[in-house]
Amino acid sequence: MEHFLSTQNSILIQGVTPSDLESMLSRLLDKKLASIIDSTPKVESTSRDGLYKRKEAAEKLRISLVTLDNWTKLGIINARRIGTRIYYTEKDINDALKKVSK
Structure with missing residues (x-):
C-alpha cells in the first residue's frame, strides 16, 4: 500500500x-x-513567403555555403537582406542555375 x-x-x-x-x-x-x-510549431523546409535561408538555398542548389557566398559576391545569384539575415527567392535560385549551366 x-x-x-x-x-x-x-x-x-x-x-x-x-x-x-x-x-x-x-x-x-x-x-x-x-x-x-x-x-511546438513545426518548421517547414520551404517558407510560405517564398524566401529561403542560406542553408536551404545551398541545399537546393547542391552547393556549399562558401560557394553560395562566393556566387552572391560575384552576382551569380541575387540575395535579399532582411535585417541581418540573408534570404534567396525561388526565382533567384532558378536564375542562378540557368547562369551556371550556360
Missing part, C-alpha cells in the same frame, strides 16, 4: 519500490513532454 505525506517543500513516499517510482516519474515526464512537443 502506498502512503504519501506531502508538505509545501517535501514529499514522503513509503511502500514504493524504486522501479515503481521510476515508472510513475516516467509516465509524468512522457505526458509533459508530449504536450510540449504537440504545442
Whole structure:
C-alpha cells in the first residue's frame, strides 16, 4: 500500500519500490513532454513567403555555403537582406542555375 505525506517543500513516499517510482516519474515526464512537443510549431523546409535561408538555398542548389557566398559576391545569384539575415527567392535560385549551366 502506498502512503504519501506531502508538505509545501517535501514529499514522503513509503511502500514504493524504486522501479515503481521510476515508472510513475516516467509516465509524468512522457505526458509533459508530449504536450510540449504537440504545442511546438513545426518548421517547414520551404517558407510560405517564398524566401529561403542560406542553408536551404545551398541545399537546393547542391552547393556549399562558401560557394553560395562566393556566387552572391560575384552576382551569380541575387540575395535579399532582411535585417541581418540573408534570404534567396525561388526565382533567384532558378536564375542562378540557368547562369551556371550556360
